[in-house]
Amino acid sequence: MGGQLTYLGVPLARPRVGFFELTSCEGCQLQLLNNEATLLDFLNLVEIVNFREGMSERGDNYDIAFVEGSVTRQDEIARLTEIRKNAKVLVALGSCACFGGVNQLKNRFRDLDWVKKEVYGDFPIESMEVHPLADFVQVDLEIYGCPIKKEEVERIVTDLVVGNTVRHPEYPVCMECKANENICLFELGELCLGPVTRAGCDAWCTSNRRGCWGCRGPATVANLKQLEEIMHTYGFDRETILDRLECFGGFASFADTLRDKGKKTPTGRKNP
Amino acid sequence: MIFKVFKKEELARLHELLAVNIMVGPVARGNDRNGKPLYDFEVVSDFAELALDYTQTVHSPKRFVLPYRETLSTFTLNPNGWEKQVDLNVRHPLVFFGMHACDINALNKLDLVLAKSTYPNPYYLGKRKNLFILGLSCNPEPQCFCRSMGTDSASHGFDLFLTDLGGKYFAEILSATAFDLLSQISCQEPSSKDHTLYKHLTNEKSKRYTTSVDTSDLTKILDLEFASKAWDYWGEKCLSCGTCANVCPTCYCYGVEEQIDLDLRHAGKTRSLHSCNLIDFAKVAGGHNFRPESATRLKYRYYHKHRGFVEAFEEPLCVGCGRCGAACLADITPPEVIASVRGKM
Amino acid sequence: MQNKLPLLDILDSSPDPHRREDPGLFEYTLPAEITSIYPLTAMEKLYQIQIVDPDQRNRFSFRPGQFVMLELPGIGEAPFSISSSPVRRGDLELCIRAVGNLTNFLARVERGTKVGISGPFGTSFPLEKMQGHDILLIGGGLGIVPLRSPLLAVLENRSKYGRVDIMYGAKSPAELLFTYQYEEWRRFDINLGITVDHAETNWQGRTGLITELLQERLQQTTSLRENTYAIVCGPPVMFHFVCKMLTEAGLPMQKMFVSLERRMHCGRGKCCRCNIGSTYTCLDGPVFDYWSVMNLKEAI
Numbered sequence: 069m070g071g072q073l074t075y076l077g078v079p080l081a082r083p084r085v086g087f088f089e090l091t092s093c094e095g096c097q098l099q100l101l102n103n104e105a106t107l108l109d110f111l112n113l114v115e116i117v118n119f120r121e122g123m124s125e126r127g128d129n130y131d132i133a134f135v136e137g138s139v140t141r142q143d144e145i146a147r148l149t150e151i152r153k154n155a156k157v158l159v160a161l162g163s164c165a166c167f168g169g170v171n172q173l174k175n176r177f178r179d180l181d182w183v184k185k186e187v188y189g190d191f192p193i194e195s196m197e198v199h200p201l202a203d204f205v206q207v208d209l210e211i212y213g214c215p216i217k218k219e220e221v222e223r224i225v226t227d228l229v230v231g232n233t234v235r236h237p238e239y240p241v242c243m244e245c246k247a248n249e250n251i252c253l254f255e256l257g258e259l260c261l262g263p264v265t266r267a268g269c270d271a272w273c274t275s276n277r278r279g280c281w282g283c284r285g286p287a288t289v290a291n292l293k294q295l296e297e298i299m300h301t302y303g304f305d306r307e308t309i310l311d312r313l314e315c316f317g318g319f320a321s322f323a324d325t326l327r328d329k330g331k332k333t334p335t336g337r338k339n340p
Numbered sequence: 341m342i343f344k345v346f347k348k349e350e351l352a353r354l355h356e357l358l359a360v361n362i363m364v365g366p367v368a369r370g371n372d373r374n375g376k377p378l379y380d381f382e383v384v385s386d387f388a389e390l391a392l393d394y395t396q397t398v399h400s401p402k403r404f405v406l407p408y409r410e411t412l413s414t415f416t417l418n419p420n421g422w423e424k425q426v427d428l429n430v431r432h433p434l435v436f437f438g439m440h441a442c443d444i445n446a447l448n449k450l451d452l453v454l455a456k457s458t459y460p461n462p463y464y465l466g467k468r469k470n471l472f473i474l475g476l477s478c479n480p481e482p483q484c485f486c487r488s489m490g491t492d493s494a495s496h497g498f499d500l501f502l503t504d505l506g507g508k509y510f511a512e513i514l515s516a517t518a519f520d521l522l523s524q525i526s527c528q529e530p531s532s533k534d535h536t537l538y539k540h541l542t543n544e545k546s547k548r549y550t551t552s553v554d555t556s557d558l559t560k561i562l563d564l565e566f567a568s569k570a571w572d573y574w575g576e577k578c579l580s581c582g583t584c585a586n587v588c589p590t591c592y593c594y595g596v597e598e599q600i601d602l603d604l605r606h607a608g609k610t611r612s613l614h615s616c617n618l619i620d621f622a623k624v625a626g627g628h629n630f631r632p633e634s635a636t637r638l639k640y641r642y643y644h645k646h647r648g649f650v651e652a653f654e655e656p657l658c659v660g661c662g663r664c665g666a667a668c669l670a671d672i673t674p675p676e677v678i679a680s681v682r683g684k685m
Numbered sequence: 686m687q688n689k690l691p692l693l694d695i696l697d698s699s700p701d702p703h704r705r706e707d708p709g710l711f712e713y714t715l716p717a718e719i720t721s722i723y724p725l726t727a728m729e730k731l732y733q734i735q736i737v738d739p740d741q742r743n744r745f746s747f748r749p750g751q752f753v754m755l756e757l758p759g760i761g762e763a764p765f766s767i768s769s770s771p772v773r774r775g776d777l778e779l780c781i782r783a784v785g786n787l788t789n790f791l792a793r794v795e796r797g798t799k800v801g802i803s804g805p806f807g808t809s810f811p812l813e814k815m816q817g818h819d820i821l822l823i824g825g826g827l828g829i830v831p832l833r834s835p836l837l838a839v840l841e842n843r844s845k846y847g848r849v850d851i852m853y854g855a856k857s858p859a860e861l862l863f864t865y866q867y868e869e870w871r872r873f874d875i876n877l878g879i880t881v882d883h884a885e886t887n888w889q890g891r892t893g894l895i896t897e898l899l900q901e902r903l904q905q906t907t908s909l910r911e912n913t914y915a916i917v918c919g920p921p922v923m924f925h926f927v928c929k930m931l932t933e934a935g936l937p938m939q940k941m942f943v944s945l946e947r948r949m950h951c952g953r954g955k956c957c958r959c960n961i962g963s964t965y966t967c968l969d970g971p972v973f974d975y976w977s978v979m980n981l982k983e984a985i
Binding site for chain 1: 373586615667
């Protein structure tokens with residue numbers, strides 16, 4: 069499709085792009101296919117050589133690899149390493165790829181064999197501790213969110229094609245939430261990670277009166293110590309706070325320090 | 341200034357006359373977790389929707405003149421170059437029905453920078469010039485320190501200001517439009533009794549403030565205490581979330597972002613309100629950050645509002661509405677910050 | 686409907702680029718074209734930028750030290766100090782280092798690219814007051830860029846100024862800017878001193894700090910108090926040492942000028958990015974005398 073791409077007279081290379089998924093719901097890729105209005109323009113901007121969810125042809129000759137999902141099996145490490153080898157730019161697409169995502173909730177349990185038995189019974193399946201991509205390969209760019217925001221991906225891809233620096237908002241969700249003139253959910257008695265979570269979602273959840281769960285991970289400055297104090301002031305107990313902080317994995321290291329690691333329930337659940 | 345009085349029942353008639361225009365006013369937005377009622381400014385058409393006895397809105401009225409996000413210009417690219425289109429986004433006049441003195445003063449302060457300066461901002465100016473403001477007297481709330489900022493009453497910047505005298509309103513008229521409107525309702529010249537009552541009530545109101553800020557020599561003290569430990573104390577609490585700037589009626593700092601459409605044939609430029617408390621506020625091309633610590637950023641917020649602006653305009657860039665402190669989850673309030681910098685905590 | 690308010694239009698004429706109170710000026714850019722691109726080093730290029738409309742070009746006037754905003758749609762807008770002589774008017778030269786989004790894109794564009802120019806903005810060097818005096822132009826790294834316009838203005842009227850010294854330091858010989866003009870400058874009786882921090886073996890010039898160059902110059906004069914002006918541009922650490930030395934040599938603070946420009950964003954005193962207390966670098970600067978800078982917290 070199309071001839072030579074240019075912008076202000078500067079010739080641009082149309083990157084060959086591949087989409088891949090490890091352990092995930094594929095919801096992020098689905099988001100990209102979701103809007104027919106801009107899909108054709110998007111397809112004009114890039115050459116898609118691998119997109120299982122959108123087409124049947126496959127190719128391994130790509131410049132940019134978008135990888136959705138987290139690593140939960142040994143064979144995924146090998147696959148990821150192979151993708152890394154082929155790609156000039158490897159993009160972690162969505163919270164699972166960036167932080168482990170909802171999948172990494174299972175890491176809360178110390179006894180992973182017990183988890184496996186609870187979920188799969190005696191069915192023979194390999195499932196290890198959940199990791200984000202960056203635990204195994206170099207990640208060049210992260211696109212946050214569960215799911216990712218289509219407009220943001222389109223903007224990032226445009227920036228990559230034009231050669232602009234890809235920028236994420238450095239500030240937390242509060243900025244966008246206030247710009248939408250919401251009443252602070254804390255004042256309405258609800259828990260919210262907005263003050264520490266990276267913006268870019270246009271306060272999607274909080275504008276619909278649902279507290280932020282931190283799917284986009286920490287903002288450049290995330291004053292978690294202060295937020296912890298605030299949560300206590302507003303009457304939330306530690307387990308409620310931990311449920312939030314541990315949901316998507318972006319706050320894993322802080323959650324770890326909050327949780328007393330020494331104590332475990334017989335089933336592996338760490339005690340509050 | 342021309343004064344009139346009219347019976348309270350006439351207010352609905354006044355509203356009706358103005359209702360041919362798009363109108364914004366205070367409305368109830370439910371209660372907070374402690375049962376305290378919340379208010380905000382919204383577009384209203386029905387007089388009954390207005391919560392004219394409102395305490396204070398959570399958000400300031402500034403978005404109606406200075407939207408949080410606004411497209412400054414769009415570009416169309418063609419083989420020979422490009423063309424720029426500018427739209428000031430001024431669609432219609434707007435009537436503000438029931439603005440408190442602090443917020444009127446906030447607009448007056450914004451005028452100093454955005455309208456009455458070199459390079460006036462036409463996006464702001466266009467909206468500001470198309471405002472009709474009906475001001476309304478208020479009652480001091482615990483967070484209000486407007487009296488310390490000299491903004492507890494408004495002397496200009498409105499068309500009509502109403503003070504509640506009990507059964508009637510005392511009206512201050514500052515525009516021909518307002519005068520013309522009042523001529524269409526049942527209005528009287530104020531009697532000397534009305535004058536006395538007005539003076540008594542404003543005097544009585546001034547005694548009901550429970551929060552104050554000592555502004556004496558504040559510009560010098562902020563310089564003297566530039567290295568004060570107090571900044572570190574507040575900096576450690578600060579979430580660097582920008583909430584204070586967003587709810588503030590006078591904060592106007594912004595950032596500009598460019599977007600290129602997916603078709604590579606159109607582009608746009610958007611202004612977004614920013615906040616000096618945000619980590620990237622003082623970051624420059626090449627990556628250097630002049631204010632990497634949140635304590636420094638917080639300090640410069642005060643430095644701008646209570647020193648720099650005073651130096652330039654003889655008044656602080658703060659109306660003492662207390663919204664920033666009320667909205668701050670970390671409980672950082674200007675009266676406490678300034679007291680601590682003065683060494684009074 | 687008698688109470689229907691009329692919609693007031695605040696823009697009633699085409700904007701006048703030289704009337705700073707004109708609200709239409711805020712987003713107005715003069716259509717301009719890049720007429721030539723000359724690579725100076727691996728990082729910097731010199732762009733000739735011509736305002737397209739001949740009438741607008743001739744009416745465009747600026748004073749050395751001022752800057753323009755350059756805009757490319759969808760890429761960005763940023764301030765650049767003007768490097769050309771004021772007599773060239775709207776036929777500008779900008780020396781630009783590729784460090785950010787806009788400047789990296791500019792490094793890729795071809796001759797003929799259309800850009801938007803607004804300005805000129807900011808304060809300038811008091812060249813009229815400097816007449817009859819000796820002038821020290823001291824620049825480190827990219828700091829030579831804002832010095833070039835006052836230098837060229839001096840060359841236009843060379844006889845009106847006394848002794849003129851340029852002291853210019855760069856990290857390495859490869860980073861020296863405007864090398865092709867050094868001989869020409871010398872022909873105009875300019876004392877040009879150049880030093881680099883590090884050099885390859887074939888470097889004939891001197892190696893060392895700019896303060897050493899200044900020290901030698903200061904030894905030739907008893908006091909700078911009466912008949913000297915200085916303009917200093919460069920990294921903060923250089924400002925610090927150079928301005929201190931000049932002060933000790935008797936140069937009054939009001940005769941020592943610096944150009945601060947790193948933090949400007951909107952150029953119009955509105956966005957607050959360059960605000961330091963009551964000072965907006967873009968309105969009250971970029972040219973400040975040393976006293977004003979000393980009085981600013983965090984300035985250098």
